[in-house]
Amino acid sequence: MSRLIVVSNRVPVPDKRGTAPAGGLAVALQSALAARGGLWLGWSGKSCGEEDVGPLRSVKDGNIEYALTDLTDLDVEEYYHGFANRVLWPICHYRLDLAEYGRREMAGYFRVNRFFASRLLPMLQEDDLIWIHDYHLIPLADELRRQGVKNRIGFFLHIPWPAPDVFLAMPVHEELLKTLAAYDVIGFQTVHDRENFADCLARQGLGKRLGESKFMVGDHTFTARPYPIGIETEEFASLAKRAAETTLHRRMLQSLDGKSLIIGVDRLDYSKGITQRIDAFETFLNRHPESQRNVTLLQITPKSRSEVPEYEAMQRTVAEQAGRVNGALGTVDWVPIRYVNRSLRRPALAGLYRMAKLALVTPLRDGMNLVAKEYVAAQCEEDPGVLLLSRFAGAAQELKEAVLVNPYDVEGTAEAMARSLAMPVEERRERWKSMMTSLEKNDVFAWCDTFLGDLSGNTARSAYRTSLPQGGVLRSKAV
Numbered sequence: 261m262s263r264l265i266v267v268s269n270r271v272p273v274p275d276k277r278g279t280a281p282a283g284g285l286a287v288a289l290q291s292a293l294a295a296r297g298g299l300w301l302g303w304s305g306k307s308c309g310e311e312d313v314g315p316l317r318s319v320k321d322g323n324i325e326y327a328l329t330d331l332t333d334l335d336v337e338e339y340y341h342g343f344a345n346r347v348l349w350p351i352c353h354y355r356l357d358l359a360e361y362g363r364r365e366m367a368g369y370f371r372v373n374r375f376f377a378s379r380l381l382p383m384l385q386e387d388d389l390i391w392i393h394d395y396h397l398i399p400l401a402d403e404l405r406r407q408g409v410k411n412r413i414g415f416f417l418h419i420p421w422p423a424p425d426v427f428l429a430m431p432v433h434e435e436l437l438k439t440l441a442a443y444d445v446i447g448f449q450t451v452h453d454r455e456n457f458a459d460c461l462a463r464q465g466l467g468k469r470l471g472e473s474k475f476m477v478g479d480h481t482f483t484a485r486p487y488p489i490g491i492e493t494e495e496f497a498s499l500a501k502r503a504a505e506t507t508l509h510r511r512m513l514q515s516l517d518g519k520s521l522i523i524g525v526d527r528l529d530y531s532k533g534i535t536q537r538i539d540a541f542e543t544f545l546n547r548h549p550e551s552q553r554n555v556t557l558l559q560i561t562p563k564s565r566s567e568v569p570e571y572e573a574m575q576r577t578v579a580e581q582a583g584r585v586n587g588a589l590g591t592v593d594w595v596p597i598r599y600v601n602r603s604l605r606r607p608a609l610a611g612l613y614r615m616a617k618l619a620l621v622t623p624l625r626d627g628m629n630l631v632a633k634e635y636v637a638a639q640c641e642e643d644p645g646v647l648l649l650s651r652f653a654g655a656a657q658e659l660k661e662a663v664l665v666n667p668y669d670v671e672g673t674a675e676a677m678a679r680s681l682a683m684p685v686e687e688r689r690e691r692w693k694s695m696m697t698s699l700e701k702n703d704v705f706a707w708c709d710t711f712l713g714d715l716s717g718n719t720a721r722s723a724y725r726t727s728l729p730q731g732g733v734l735r736s737k738a739v
């Protein structure tokens with residue numbers, strides 16, 4: 261079996277305390293790589309200031325080798341905070357209004373991708389499979405091809421691919437579309453994302469579609485398919501079962517004092533619809549006063565990307581909003597919203613999901629949303645809670661038995677909360693069973709196998725850039 265090389269922006273090397281990383285990408289890939297073994301390359305998260313970037317730092321953990329590189333201050337500013345998080349992220353989440361496009365940032369983005377290629381090259385072996393992840397690294401395969409790499413290279417986009425009218429508004433759209441054609445397999449979360457991508461190619465007049473999943477740009481043929489990401493369903497379900505014995509679980513139950521727990525778990529990000537959700541919760545409490553004092557919303561929201569101004573502003577907005585609702589509706593012995601800015605360990609999270617009668621997963625736009633899947637996996641078969649899910653999360657394509665809502669419709673979402681909390685146990689069981697069956701079948705291991713099957717299964721060598729000098733730059737063994 262070929263060695264697997266994963267490249268992603270951040271590499272979550274497990275720390276000694278085993279704190280759970282707050283990103284879905286990290287959670288999913290660690291499970292996948294641990295099962296197969298291989299190398300994971302990415303940014304250490306550290307800057308070397310204005311100094312030259314030093315050698316890679318290598319860390320071994322079981323059968324995963326992590327290779328970490330620092331970046332300079334300029335790289336971090338232009339590539340990470342700049343183009344990736346202030347252009348690509350908002351655009352892919354339909355927030356053209358928040359995109360701050362600049363040529364300097366765009367040049368930095370391509371430069372850092374070239375730099376990642378130069379770090380990877382000396383470690384490559386001829387039959388390695390390379391799997392690149394997410395929007396930070398779209399041009400990486402193109403950079404590798406330019407340097408003569410002939411390996412099979414796959415790309416998985418964890419976030420949505422927007423409709424052409426949105427994507428084509430980004431000044432650099434054509435270059436990005438062209439670099440994507442350097443991959444052998446491009447994975448999207450949903451059919452909808454893949455179709456948006458196909459529409460962008462068609463609107464730009466780039467290449468042609470050869471079949472449902474086959475495309476050709478220049479003389480290179482590639483596959484573009486949906487591969488909906490899953491979770492480690494079985495492991496998560498048993499974590500949740502065991503959580504009932506922990507002290508945290510007992511303390512939490514005690515503090516609820518018979519009230520029903522409603523849970524929201526999201527990175528602090530404008531795409532997650534947290535402010536609209538709190539508005540909907542407030543509307544629900546106002547319209548159903550009998551629920552007041554009987555429910556508590558626990559919103560667990562670790563801060564993310566605080567260096568980007570929109571995120572910093574959002575931290576203030578959400579904290580103020582939760583405070584305002586608590587001030588207006590709370591009583592001396594009842595706090596409607598418990599708002600927590602921390603990352604929790606996975607067992608604690610699993611236990612809280614299981615305790616919650618209702619989960620609010622209401623992003624305005626989300627590639628998949630793993631919280632929705634974790635919540636379902638954590639439920640107790642006899643008395644499962646209800647998943648209230650935004651129809652704009654990729655997960656809604658699969659979890660059709662969730663209570664689906666439009667998160668922009670605050671009143672509709674509030675009414676859906678009331679219906680969910682009153683749902684009879686038979687209906688809850690039925691809905692849960694059907695969602696759980698799907699999660700068991702389509703777990704993260706199946707996701708990984710399907711993608712890697714497509715990436716390695718095709719024996720034909722990539723014809724991409726056949727005009728490049730042969731013999732290339734591949735060195736013999738990893739260093």
Ligand code: ADQ
Pocket residue numbers: 280281282283284285287288418419489525526527560561562602603604605606609626627628629630631632634
């Ligand atoms: P994210 O935007 O990070 O991921 P999501 O899919 O919800 O979003 O994953 C979040 C992960 O972080 C979950 O596994 C969750 O348990 C964990 N997490 C969140 N808050 C936490 C907390 N307070 N403590 C501990 N863990 C916490 C991106 C895309 C998604 C896509 C994933 C995977 O934006 O749409 O589903 O990648 O492809």
